[in-house]
Each structure stands twice: as C-alpha cells, then as structure tokens.
Amino acid sequence: MKDFFQGFTLVYGPPGSGKTSLALYAAAQMGGRVLYVGFYETGDKVRGKIEGLGLDPSRFVVLDYVSISDADLLLNGVVEQYVKVSPDVVILDGINALPQSREAASSMYRLFSGPVIAIGEEGVGGSHFAYMADTLLEVAQFFHRGARYRRVRVVKTRLGPAPGAEFYFTISRRGVRIIRRWSQSELGDRSVAVASGRRVAFAEDVAKSLAELMPGVRRPGLLNNSRVAAFICEHPRCLRISAGYLCDYMDNVRVGVLSTSRFIGLVARQMGCDVEEVVVPASALAEDYVLEEAVEKVAGASVVSLYGLEEVLAMYGPERVAYVLDFIQSALPGVAVLATFRGVEPTPELLNLFNTVWRYLPDRAVVVKSALGWPIHELRVVEEGGRIVFRA
Amino acid sequence: MKLVDAYQLFREFYMSLGVPLRAVVEFKIRQRGGNPGEVFEKPWLFLRYVEAAMGRHNAELISMLFVEFVRRYRVDASAAAEALWSEEGWRRFVQRLGGV
Numbered sequence: 001m002k003d004f005f006q007g008f009t010l011v012y013g014p015p016g017s018g019k020t021s022l023a024l025y026a027a028a029q030m031g032g033r034v035l036y037v038g039f040y041e042t043g044d045k046v047r048g049k050i051e052g053l054g055l056d057p058s059r060f061v062v063l064d065y066v067s068i069s070d071a072d073l074l075l076n077g078v079v080e081q082y083v084k085v086s087p088d089v090v091i092l093d094g095i096n097a098l099p100q101s102r103e104a105a106s107s108m109y110r111l112f113s114g115p116v117i118a119i120g121e122e123g124v125g126g127s128h129f130a131y132m133a134d135t136l137l138e139v140a141q142f143f144h145r146g147a148r149y150r151r152v153r154v155v156k157t158r159l160g161p162a163p164g165a166e167f168y169f170t171i172s173r174r175g176v177r178i179i180r181r182w183s184q185s186e187l188g189d190r191s192v193a194v195a196s197g198r199r200v201a202f203a204e205d206v207a208k209s210l211a212e213l214m215p216g217v218r219r220p221g222l223l224n225n226s227r228v229a230a231f232i233c234e235h236p237r238c239l240r241i242s243a244g245y246l247c248d249y250m251d252n253v254r255v256g257v258l259s260t261s262r263f264i265g266l267v268a269r270q271m272g273c274d275v276e277e278v279v280v281p282a283s284a285l286a287e288d289y290v291l292e293e294a295v296e297k298v299a300g301a302s303v304v305s306l307y308g309l310e311e312v313l314a315m316y317g318p319e320r321v322a323y324v325l326d327f328i329q330s331a332l333p334g335v336a337v338l339a340t341f342r343g344v345e346p347t348p349e350l351l352n353l354f355n356t357v358w359r360y361l362p363d364r365a366v367v368v369k370s371a372l373g374w375p376i377h378e379l380r381v382v383e384e385g386g387r388i389v390f391r392a
Numbered sequence: 393m394k395l396v397d398a399y400q401l402f403r404e405f406y407m408s409l410g411v412p413l414r415a416v417v418e419f420k421i422r423q424r425g426g427n428p429g430e431v432f433e434k435p436w437l438f439l440r441y442v443e444a445a446m447g448r449h450n451a452e453l454i455s456m457l458f459v460e461f462v463r464r465y466r467v468d469a470s471a472a473a474e475a476l477w478s479e480e481g482w483r484r485f486v487q488r489l490g491g492v
Contacts, residue, residue: 043447063447063449064446064447064450065449065450065453066413066416066446066450066453066454067412067413068409068413068453068457069410070457070460073453073456073457073460074453076456077449077452077453077456080452081449
C-alpha cells in the first residue's frame with residue numbers, strides 16, 4: 001500500500017469510488033498519528049468509516065470543516081491545525097474546497113513535512129494540485145454484469161509503481177485490499193503440494209518419462225503461487241477424477257475448498273475422503289465482502305481448490321473469474337490454486353489465467369497448456385485396481 | 393476610528409455567514425436545547441455553541457472569519473479575535489469600538 005502513496009499524493013475520482021477509505025487505510029499504514037481534514041463529510045461519518053475499516057480511531061484526529069466562501073481563510077485554518085496536531089500523515093479530503101490557484105497548490109506542497117494524501121473530485125486531475133503532486137491516483141468504481149469493481153490507476157508517479165499500472169481494490173471490515181494481477185512470471189519454484197496418488201495416478205512409465213523430461217520435477221505437483229485449471233466433462237468419471245485429485249492432495253497438505261454449490265464434497269466422500277466445503281453461491285460473488293469471508297475460512301491452506309467456476313463465468317464473464325483468482329492469491333500470498341470448470345470450453349482468455357490447463361474427458365486427459373513444458377500432451381484414462389490411472 | 397455598534401456588527405457578520413452555514417449552526421443549537429436568537433444578545437455564546445456542535449476547529453475558523461469581517465469594515469480589529477470566545481473578550485471588543 002505504501003508504494004502507492006509517496007510524498008504528496010492526489011487521489012481523485014467520482015463519489016462513492018472509495019477514495020476516502022483508500023486514503024484512510026493507506027495513512028494508517030504510513031504513520032502512527034493521522035490528521036484528517038475534511039470539507040465534505042461530517043466527522044461522525046469519517047469516524048464511522050475508520051471503524052468500519054477495522055482501524056484504531058485513537059490514531060486519527062478528524063477535523064470536518066464547515067463550508068465557507070473564503071477559501072484562503074480555510075487554508076489558514078488547516079495550517080494552524082497542522083501545526084497544533086503535528087501528525088505523521090495528513091489527509092486533505094475535498095481539496096476542491098481550497099483555493100485552486102498555483103500559489104495555493106505550491107504552498108500546500110511545501111507546507112507539510114510528512115506524506116500528504118489529498119482527495120479531490122474528478123476534475124481535479126488537471127488542476128495545479130495535479131501538476132505539483134508526486135503521485136496521481138485515479139480511482140473509479142464500475143459495475144460489469146452486476147459485479148462491483150473498484151480500480152485504482154497510477155496516472156503519475158515519481159517514486160512508486162510505473163504510471164499506467166492498474167489495480168483492483170476492495171473495501172471491507174478487514175480494511176482495503178489491493179488486488180495484484182497474477183501473471184505466469186510470478187510462478188514460484190517451491191513445491192507446495194504433491195498428490196498422494198492413492199486415487200488418481202500416472203502410470204509408472206509416464207511418471208518415469210516425466211521425471212526424465214522435466215528436470216527438477218520428481219513427482220507432478222503444485223508450485224507456490226501456481227494456478228492450474230481443470231476443464232472437466234459432465235461424465236461421472238470426470239467428476240471422480242477431479243474429486244480423486246482433491247482427496248489425493250488432501251492426503252498430504254491442507255486444501256481449502258471453495259464451491260458455488262455443495263457437490264464436490266459428495267463425490268469426494270465416494271472417493272474416500274471428507275471435504276469441508278466453503279459454499280459461496282455464484283450470485284453472491286458480485287460483492288467483495290463475500291470473497292473476504294470465504295478467504296478467511298480457508299486461510300492457512302497450501303492449496304485453494306475452486307469448484308463451480310463455470311457458474312461464475314456464465315453469470316459475470318471471464319473478468320470476474322480472473323478477479324476471484326487474483327483476489328484469492330492476493331489475500332493468501334504463495335497459495336496454489338486449483339480451479340475446476342465443468343462443462344465449458346477453455347477459451348484463450350481463460351487459458352491466460354493459468355500456468356497449466358488440463359481437460360478431463362471420460363477416456364482421456366489432455367494437457368491444453370503448460371508453462372513448464374509438459375512433455376506428454378494426451379493420456380488415456382483407465383481404471384485399474386480401484387484407481388484412475390493416466391496412461392501414455 | 394469609525395464608531396460602530398458592536399452588536400449590530402455581529403448581527404451583520406452572522407447574516408454574512410450565508411444560509412447553509414447558518415442553518416447548520418441554528419439546527420445544532422436547537423438540537424442541544426438552545427435558542428439561536430440568544431446569540432444576538434450574548435454574542436460570546438456563539439462560538440461556544442459552534443464548538444460544542446461542530447468542534448473547536450470550526451469555532452476557530454469562524455472566529456477568523458469574524459476578524460476578517462471586522463477588518464473589512466475598517467474598524468479596529470485588534471480585540472475581534474477574542475470577542476466571540478468570552479463575555480470578557482466581548483466587553484473589551486465593545487469598548488474598543490467605542491461602546492459601553
């Protein structure tokens with residue numbers, strides 16, 4: 001969070017986009033004593049927001065100024081309070097209420113010795129304050145297919161992330177969370193989970209050739225920060241492969257299971273393991289707090305396994321699928337994600353969200369994509385001795 | 393120095409605050425069981441009400457507004473900063489303006 005707020009930061013955007021919450025949360029991370037000077041919202045509302053973000057209100061001095069026509073006098077008042085309070089960080093909420101002159105911007109820039117977060121309306125992005133600011137952050141909120149997205153865009157920076165960088169963020173009782181977009185380049189090199197092979201396994205010759213052809217990989221498994229997708233058919237065997245894999249991972253590590261409906265647990269029970277599903281209906285995934293609650297329940301797991309993403313895809317589109325995945329891996333750094341889509345095709349847009357993509361058909365398992373260069377692309381699926389075996 | 397009635401000056405200042413700000417102040421005074429009209433007879437109560445309702449910072453801001461207002465009338469503003477904070481301050485302000 002600190003990376004975004006360097007020196008004098010100007011945050012601007014439309015009402016309700018989350019500017020004030022973003023600033024309050026960032027300020028609390030940057031210093032012990034925060035002076036909040038506001039010209040729009042009442043002190044009680046701001047204090048409510050501080051508590052709503054799970055922050056300690058005793059660290060904030062909240063001054064809500066009444067609106068007066070003499071903006072110069074207002075500026076004087078702010079300066080007096082700054083000297084009195086001597087804060088580590090200052091938030092100026094509603095900078096449009098201050099004189100919009102080069103002189104005012106210049107004096108504000110030089111006045112405060114510590115970090116300053118100024119908040120303004122959309123139009124302030126082209127003002128004198130914007131020219132003076134070290135960092136310009138444009139905040140927006142939009143709805144796409146019924147799901148809410150909050151976005152912060154770095155328009156200008158002297159010290160922080162590259163200009164043009166965009167991040168989604170969420171606001172909840174747990175604070176503000178910046179959602180980092182996952183990319184294949186962040187794929188880790190540490191194995192976090194290896195399946196036991198009790199229910200689903202590679203044939204011995206396949207495992208041997210994999211070990212020979214993929215240096216460093218003794219047994220296929222999941223790397224930290226990896227994402228693997230399985231696009232499974234509707235056939236019961238495909239479900240069993242999926243549930244069998246889940247059980248085999250659960251033999252060795254803690255797996256958090258998030259599902260849009262209660263089904264994988266039932267199949268897993270048939271495969272001989274007990275799964276505690278965290279069920280989150282797809283219809284509830286339009287809001288962030290649902291994701292926050294779900295992620296809290298699976299915290300501490302090495303792997304998060306997702307089921308029912310085809311419903312999320314149908315309801316909100318691939319953007320939301322990416323958002324959910326990014327959210328999980330931002331909230332649980334290093335966790336490996338195993339995502340299952342049932343009855344849908346792996347489109348190019350979806351393929352980009354994963355480092356490895358499998359398709360399970362009743363008689364075949366196909367490697368559609370592999371960042372690590374999976375040497376065998378199509379395997380036969382057979383049942384042998386109570387196990388599902390992938391054969392070359 | 394121009395001779396000005398301090399009470400009249402305060403009344404004009406109060407009206408100059410504009411309807412939105414006056415409405416907030418009057419509402420807050422009433423909410424606390426006070427009578428907004430009382431401040432015209434006892435101007436030193438005004439900032440006490442503002443401070444209780446909207447915080448010290450807003451009371452200080454309005455005090456600064458009063459000083460500027462008095463200056464604009466080209467009368468001696470040296471006692472204006474304390475005028476609205478206490479009865480004693482108001483008394484000195486009245487004396488400075490040549491009243492009793």
